[in-house]
Amino acid sequence: MRLQDRVVVVTGSAGGIGQGLVSALLDDGAKVVMTDLDQGRLDVTAADLDPGGQRTLCVGGDLSSGKDIASIVDAAAGAFGRIDGLVNNAGAIVMDTAFDAKVDDWSMQLNVNVTAAFAMAQAVGRQMRENGGGSIVNVASNCGKDGYDNMAAYNASKAGVISLTRSLAREWAPVNINVNAVCPGGVDTPMLAAVADWLEPHIGVESGEILGGMNVTQLGRKIQPIEVGRVVAFLLSDHATIIRGQSISIDGGDTAY
Numbered sequence: 001m002r003l004q005d006r007v008v009v010v011t012g013s014a015g016g017i018g019q020g021l022v023s024a025l026l027d028d029g030a031k032v033v034m035t036d037l038d039q040g041r042l043d044v045t046a047a048d049l050d051p052g053g054q055r056t057l058c059v060g061g062d063l064s065s066g067k068d069i070a071s072i073v074d075a076a077a078g079a080f081g082r083i084d085g086l087v088n089n090a091g092a093i094v095m096d097t098a099f100d101a102k103v104d105d106w107s108m109q110l111n112v113n114v115t116a117a118f119a120m121a122q123a124v125g126r127q128m129r130e131n132g133g134g135s136i137v138n139v140a141s142n143c144g145k146d147g148y149d150n151m152a153a154y155n156a157s158k159a160g161v162i163s164l165t166r167s168l169a170r171e172w173a174p175v176n177i178n179v180n181a182v183c184p185g186g187v188d189t190p191m192l193a194a195v196a197d198w199l200e201p202h203i204g205v206e207s208g209e210i211l212g213g214m215n216v217t218q219l220g221r222k223i224q225p226i227e228v229g230r231v232v233a234f235l236l237s238d239h240a241t242i243i244r245g246q247s248i249s250i251d252g253g254d255t256a257y
């Protein structure tokens with residue numbers, strides 16, 4: 001129980017990787033504030049993971065709104081008295097070629113993936129500073145280290161998350177806030193399925209076959225959300241105090257740095 005009674009906010013936790021994050025954090029003893037744009041799915045997921053509702057709090061909100069971020073942080077601190085951890089997991093992807101991509105789509109991805117992660121970290125970080133410290137994990141992607149086709153904005157946004165992680169780690173070390181990131185490869189979620197659906201007509205390969213090709217090479221399968229959750233739970237814990245400002249590839253060995 002590395003996170004016994006620690007209060008952790010997880011963004012984008014209505015499903016996908018977020019569900020695996022919440023599940024792993026609950027397994028490690030944490031209380032979890034779940035937040036997402038999709039309040040309906042959020043409530044269903046919370047009821048599934050924490051049937052009594054004793055260790056989770058659901059707060060809907062749009063992270064591109066400063067007002068919603070303030071409400072989420074107020075609700076979390078109000079319900080549990082403090083915030084010990086934050087996982088910036090919410091994210092968005094719009095597939096397109098670099099020739100055809102729209103500037104509005106570029107801005108939306110940068111806004112949700114980097115700007116909202118920064119705004120959330122700032123709001124939660126201020127609370128942590130008051131309470132003696134905490135830990136933050138940003139969910140970046142191996143796309144932020146490599147540059148995959150048809151997702152230039154997403155690649156750039158995740159590189160931004162990696163850079164943000166380094167900056168916050170250095171600047172907030174003196175107030176005992178540890179900041180790291182994880183860079184997953186293909187995780188078995190609706191986002192990955194949507195990428196395959198977009199590719200199908202563009203490369204003329206059936207989406208099921210494309211998904212098969214997204215298996216991590218050394219394991220021959222896709223990463224499961226709970227596997228991301230277990231690494232994040234470790235990084236949030238005191239066992240990871242010596243790991244700081246890192247963006248750790250969790251893609252089954254596909255990105256060897």
Ligand SMILES: NC(=O)c1ccc[n+]([C@@H]2O[C@H](COP(=O)([O-])OP(=O)(O)OC[C@H]3O[C@@H](n4cnc5c(N)ncnc54)[C@H](O)[C@@H]3O)[C@@H](O)[C@H]2O)c1
Pocket residue numbers: 011012013014015016017018035036037038061062063064088089090091092112139140141142183184185186187188189190191192
């Ligand atoms: N699935 C993968 O293969 C993969 C790989 C590497 C990194 N990631 C990253 O992991 C994170 C989770 O991805 P996922 O695969 O679970 O995707 P997902 O689409 O299933 O989940 C993303 C969640 O973020 C929420 N969200 C989006 N915009 C929001 C906003 N403005 N405010 C609040 N919530 C918002 C969505 O409602 C959704 O529930 C993302 O940051 C993604 O970029 C995913």
